[in-house]
Amino acid sequence: MLFKKPKEDNAILTEKNENQNQSKVEKKAFYERPRVCAIDLLEKNIEKLKKHKFNCFIGTLGSLVEVPNSERDNAHLCLPNFLIPENIHEYDIVIINLQNQRTRHYNKENHERKHFKGYRKITLVSTYPETLFDPRAFSAAILRNSLSSFMKKESILIVFADEQETITYYPIAITSDRHEHLSSEDYSIYDFYDDMPGNRNLTGKDTVVLNPESELGSLLARHNNDTTYSITFNHPIHWENNTRVKDKNFLPLMCTGLDQIISFARIREKNITFFFPYIQNKDQFLVDLFDKVLPGICPKLFPHNTQFLWKSSPEYRLPNENELINKKKTIEEDYNKKINEIKAKIDANRQEYGYLHDLLTQSGDLLVKAIEKYLVWLGFDNVINMDEINPRLKEEDLRVETKKGLLVIEIKGIGGTSTDSECSQVSKFKYRRAKERDNFDVFGLYLVNHERYLPPNERANPPFNANQIQDAKNDERGLLTTYELFKLYFNIIKGFVTKEDAILSLFQHGLVEFNLSKAVFIAKPLEIHYNGFVAILQIKDIEIHTGMPIIIKDNGYFRYAKIEDIQTNGKSIQSINEGEIGIRLSERVNSKVEFWKKLRFDHSQDID
Template sequence: MFPKIFPYSEQFSWLNSEMYFLPNQANFLARKKLLEDEYTGRLTKIEKEIQQNKEKHRFLHNLLTETDESLVKSVECFLKWLGFANVINMDETKPDIKEEDIQIPLDNGLLVVEIKGIGGTSKDSQCSQVSKIKYRRSKERNRFDVFALYLVNHKRYLPPAERKNPPFSEQQIADAQSDERGLLTTYELFKLYFKIEEGFVTKEYARSALLEYGLVKFKPSNARLLGFPLEVHRKGKVIILKINNLTLRKGATIIVCNDETWFKAEVLEIQMNDEKVESVTEGEIGVQLSHSVQKTSELWLQDIDSGNNRVVVEAS
């Protein structure tokens, strides 16, 4: 606008000019400018760090979205992070051989991994294909020390929590157990990353679990299974639990495993036969916890000396 022609359009705006500054105004404005510049610089820095973090951990999101070579590469990155020293991407080293996607030489044998990214769920033939590969590698090695794993990113266009989990039928799981091969989803690998980072699972145990038959499941390391609550009261903070052949003490740490989340809860109080006790080794008891649990929550007693870990698998 033109203040000389329209003097009332920005009435008294001339007071903002430096000529008419109030006492201390210039100093305040200079300090404001410094803060704005500092904020802009720090914001730019954190935005750069966010982008760098996305690039560093992109393989985790790719486990949930990708297929073909990109998915194989993401699984390769994950397995290296998991601690396998020698992860061989067969699509890169032997592209003409269209069999397993990844090989991992082990001190106690060889792990072959077949990887699929699909829009639906796996057919029986897709689940069992890795059995043929296992047989061929065993014959080549003249040894029965080959482990096989079928790994799938199923229903990959859906958010993972909305997918059918696990996506395998009871028959497919039974067949995998019978054929001595494993079944696993990339979504479970994604969740495993955070379970390891939060200290629930060790990398050593996770590596050994990948050699299991049937549906591969990751359980808390250095812990013993308590089971499921018989009853849940007071919004999940008081439970009825039956224990056998282990000692549960006041102050102990319980690992609470739900389908999507794991967390820790402290044992605040134990009652047996309506009396408070400091510890118990057998029987049906009431337990007050620091956090709420569900009746479907699987409970584990954290115990470093439990010996619950399976045989450690070291990469060769």
């Protein structure tokens, strides 16, 4: 579409705008819900709804404009001048009356934007011989986008149908030095509704209500004598088991004397849409529809409906109801108490372990503090935050005194990945500390929270290129991400890695990796089959057997699985220590995993 929704000149308003001139007394004169957006209803229809305390916004698809194109060269710029609330997705009911074709005389001031951004303005033009500009189809197409969210929630759309009409619009682009005619665009007055059934224009007054015993059918029957129609609809059909069947979610309500549908209800997800023909006494029809019919169909949208509310009074309660209500109240109180207890525990847990999330989100001092707390948990006794000791000194962020020597750590939280100079900056601090100590027992570690605005598993992992890793090896310093520390925490808790081994890994050169404690590498899968439950491996000098627990390394996390079967040359075997084999696992895997074997496996581990 060539036009975006205008902000002001086409008077798209929010509910707040619509009520801004009402007094406080008037604002309290209606129920907040349901919120009703009434598009092109007559004023008397809306006043009737407001008298019954319904909260109504008055909208329009735009009036028809009598354009003075009386001569061959006449042309006039036209704006659709529709009125649709920007927050229409927050409304509960939308009414669209296509039967109200109000007209007004052309006024140039109403078709000029007072404010405009940019160098190229696009507008519509009406030229001879057109004398009646109809904006409704164009506005309907814009309304369709606005209604998309509304149609997905529990809501009601009501349409008073008129004959189908497709209108051609002629846009032009205007710049400072010229104007350019753009391709014409065709829209239908029903373009606001993306589930439109097949239809044809047909006018008549002989109508039949299909289910007059129902609440809605009874209401339609009361207005049937004054009902006329100008369009009929086909019952949608789809294929089911190679058979054409009628859509069960499409419910005809009225038809012509020849069984052609003129009114229907259609259910889609949580929305229900009603199409009605021309009903003369619309205001009373709508009041009865809102008061007596719709609350029974969508009770949640009518929280203030008082029909039969007396039944809940104590004097009218049914046998056993008081006892059941009291039990319900007791259960609810107990439930709320337990929920509040769990919420308090969740809050306390987040307070205790929030530093783990800080590893993945923070930068600056907050990131340094989170890593400091993590290292203390890991088992380091002497972690020194240099910024707290001397904030003006631009040196390493953390110093850790260990039996192995001094570990200096440079920490960064960044939105992207690290440059070569950022990776190597810790070398400068490492050599300074070595000179101060007159000893080369100093180790350097660059620790980064990279691409911190992305979910960790969507980041570049690892974020270091081959040259940066090789340079780190050459300079005898380490490279590590906070995401690896985060994963390490859970691998330690589950017993796959000991804290002692994790500490030793921090002194590695190049890319720091935390491998399994007391485990040996088996193989990487050559192929994966049967939806991930069968892997083809090439093993050498390592024995595996059926029923044996095996460790899977998957994206830095470790987990257990059980070998349920081993096959070679199409035959099941109990054990093997060399060759190409297939193993069936109790857990699904992908082609990027690694398989490890635990030494002195602890059989208390739960791998089921």
